[in-house]
Amino acid sequence: MENGNQTVVYFSEQVVVLFTCALSFVGSSLIILTFIVWSDLRTTPRTLLVYLSVTDWLSAVSYAFGVWRVFRTDSLDCTIQGAISTFANSSSFFWTVAIAVYLYIFIVRSSQRVADSLVLFFHLVSWGVPLVLTVTAVSLGKIGYDASEVSVGWCWVRIHASDRVLWMLLTGKLWEFMAYLTLPVLYILIKRHIHIAHTALSEYRPILANRPQSSFFSMADMKLTLIPIIFIALRIWSTVRFVLLLADSPVRQNPVLVTLHGIGNTSQGAANCIMFVLLTGPIRTRLCAALCCCSKCSADSQHSPKAPRRPGDEEGTGEMRTDR
Numbered sequence: 001m002e003n004g005n006q007t008v009v010y011f012s013e014q015v016v017v018l019f020t021c022a023l024s025f026v027g028s029s030l031i032i033l034t035f036i037v038w039s040d041l042r043t044t045p046r047t048l049l050v051y052l053s054v055t056d057w058l059s060a061v062s063y064a065f066g067v068w069r070v071f072r073t074d075s076l077d078c079t080i081q082g083a084i085s086t087f088a089n090s091s092s093f094f095w096t097v098a099i100a101v102y103l104y105i106f107i108v109r110s111s112q113r114v115a116d117s118l119v120l121f122f123h124l125v126s127w128g129v130p131l132v133l134t135v136t137a138v139s140l141g142k143i144g145y146d147a148s149e150v151s152v153g154w155c156w157v158r159i160h161a162s163d164r165v166l167w168m169l170l171t172g173k174l175w176e177f178m179a180y181l182t183l184p185v186l187y188i189l190i191k192r193h194i195h196i197a198h199t200a201l202s203e204y205r206p207i208l209a210n211r212p213q214s215s216f217f218s219m220a221d222m223k224l225t226l227i228p229i230i231f232i233a234l235r236i237w238s239t240v241r242f243v244l245l246l247a248d249s250p251v252r253q254n255p256v257l258v259t260l261h262g263i264g265n266t267s268q269g270a271a272n273c274i275m276f277v278l279l280t281g282p283i284r285t286r287l288c289a290a291l292c293c294c295s296k297c298s299a300d301s302q303h304s305p306k307a308p309r310r311p312g313d314e315e316g317t318g319e320m321r322t323d324r
Contacts, residue, residue, distance in 0.1 A: 006147035007253040009070050017152055017262035021064035024266055027273025028057035034283055041283070044116060048102060049276055051126070052095035056269035058088035063266050066154025074144045074158070082143040082155030086171045087134040092268060093175040094126035096231065100186040108193045133170050142167045149245055149252065150238070152262035165246065173242055176235060183228040191224045223275060230271050234264040 031053040035041055062085035071078045102122070106115040137143050137157070144158040150168065157167045237260040244252035251257065277283050 006072075007149055007258060009067075009148050009153045009258065010255060013152060013255065013259050013262060014067055014070065016259055017067045017266055018064055020263050020266040020270065021060045021067065024056055024060035024269030025064070026270075027277075028053040028060060028269035030273050030277055031269075032057070034277060034287070038283075038286065044119065045099065045102060045106075046276075048095065048099045048119070048122065049272065051123075052092060052099065053269060053272060055088045055092040055095060056272065059085060059092060060266060060269055062088060063152075063154055067152060067262065067266075070148075070153040071145055071155050078145055078155040079138065079143050082146075082157075083134055083138050085154055086137065086143060086156060087130045089265070090130035090133065090172050090175055091126055093172070093179050094129065095122070097179050097182050098122040098126055100183055100190075100227075104186045104190055107190050137167055137171055142171075148258075150242055152258055152265070168242065173239070176239065180232060180235075180239075183231055187224050187228050194224070223279070226275065230275070231268075234267050234271065237261040237264045 032050055035046060035050045062081050065077075066081050066085065069077070069081075071081075098118075102115050102118065105118070106112055109115075134143075142157055142161055142164075144155055146156045146159040149159050150156060157164050157171060161167065237257060241252045241257060241261050277287070
């Protein structure tokens with residue numbers, strides 16, 4: 001890269017990326033909140049999803065700060081923001097693959113015991129590897145201003161570091177490439193196993209084809225198809241810009257490509273919320289019921305006439321008793 005060269009981040013790009021950051025913040029928060037509120041949802045796969053949502057939440061917050069600031073030089077807050085987003089982004093890759101590995105062992109290998117025994121290993125790798133690499137990179141002064149050549153306003157690996165490509169690989173791109181290869185293979189194997197099992201079951205129970213179970217299998221099949229596709233569709237733009245940087249191509253600064261990069265890197269939390277909350281029937285039903293209940297209570301409190309208070313009555317006591 002030539003000295004003084006940098007990618008311009010336009011105001012319209014800031015607005016779009018900040019909006020997707022907000023969506024991912026809300027989406028990740030919703031996944032975490034539903035897990036906390038409804039205890040029967042606390043299965044191991046959804047627990048792993050919550051860990052992934054924590055990393056997506058951190059990514060959304062750190063990216064939003066970077067896009068809002070649009071760093072133009074090295075500074076302390078640039079290094080802090082870059083370190084947080086580097087850790088969260090790398091950890092997100094590991095947890096995404098960990099969920100796929102867990103589902104593969106649990107469904108295809110039919111071994112819940114083995115799958116559950118890997119959870120501790122997932123923690124060590126998914127938190128430990130990104131943390132060690134991020135701390136090392138910060139200690140060696142590798143995290144900082146990157147001129148938005150491989151970002152959209154936020155900080156990552158210093159663009160003028162002589163070994164920047166190595167650190168870009170270690171702090172994100174290497175794990176991103178591995179996820180590109182691993183996720184499609186694992187989810188295809190899971191889909192194939194479920195399809196075979198469902199076909200065999202239908203041969204002995206033809207009545208199932210007209211029962212609600214068929215819609216469950218259809219939804220599961222759709223999700224298993226969409227998960228790797230959505231992941232690659234969102235992340236591919238950052239990979240394209242990375243390759244263009246290696247080739248020193250000015251196309252990496254194209255505003256459309258920069259916008260797609262910003263949207264892709266900041267939309268994972270929103271995508272997971274759509275997949276695992278809004279497209280999950282039981283959770284969607286509970287959310288709708290909770291929202292309807294809140295709306296009804298709010299409407300009742302605004303439109304109902306206030307009853308005269310009797311001496312000794314506490315405010316709202318009669319209304320609370322009526323609700324009960």
